[in-house]
Amino acid sequence: MHDEYLTEEQLKTLKGMLEEQLESLLSQSREELNELVETREVDADPLDLAVSESNRDFTLRLADRERRLVAKIRYSLERIQSNEYGACEACGEPITYGRLMARPVATQCIDCKTEAEQVERRKRVF
Numbered sequence: 001m002h003d004e005y006l007t008e009e010q011l012k013t014l015k016g017m018l019e020e021q022l023e024s025l026l027s028q029s030r031e032e033l034n035e036l037v038e039t040r041e042v043d044a045d046p047l048d049l050a051v052s053e054s055n056r057d058f059t060l061r062l063a064d065r066e067r068r069l070v071a072k073i074r075y076s077l078e079r080i081q082s083n084e085y086g087a088c089e090a091c092g093e094p095i096t097y098g099r100l101m102a103r104p105v106a107t108q109c110i111d112c113k114t115e116a117e118q119v120e121r122r123k124r125v126f
Contacts, residue, residue: 005045005086005087005094006052006086006094006097006100009081010026010100011080011086012084012121013101014080014085014101015077015080015103016101017057018073018076018077018080018100018104018105019071019077022070022072022073022074022077023065025069025070025073026070027055028066029063029066029070032062032063069105072105073104073105075105075106076104076105076106079107086100088108088109088112089106089107089108090108090112090116091109091111091112093109093111094109095107095108095109095110096109096110
């Protein structure tokens with residue numbers, strides 16, 4: 001048995017979570033960018049420079065991951081706007097509220113996501 005589509009209250013809660021997460025990520029990204037610029041100007045010692053470069057690479061990898069999450073959040077907010085949010089993109093069935101609370105950017109129901117992950121694992125094996 002599948003859950004019904006989201007209620008207005010559930011949708012409002014999820015939208016608030018997405019907007020809050022988006023603002024937090026954007027704010028954090030601005031701070032990290034400022035730190036990268038400031039740190040680069042201060043380093044003079046070769047060892048300090050090497051450590052800074054390593055930290056910088058790590059920060060940039062995190063920033064890329066955050067950038068992808070920002071895109072997913074914006075996509076979810078667009079889906080809310082167009083009344084498509086909460087429906088599985090693969091089968092059209094509702095995505096459970098519990099799943100969306102755990103992962104508000106989910107675009108597939110748990111059954112379709114599990115199947116997609118199994119297919120992906122099989123591809124990597126061969």
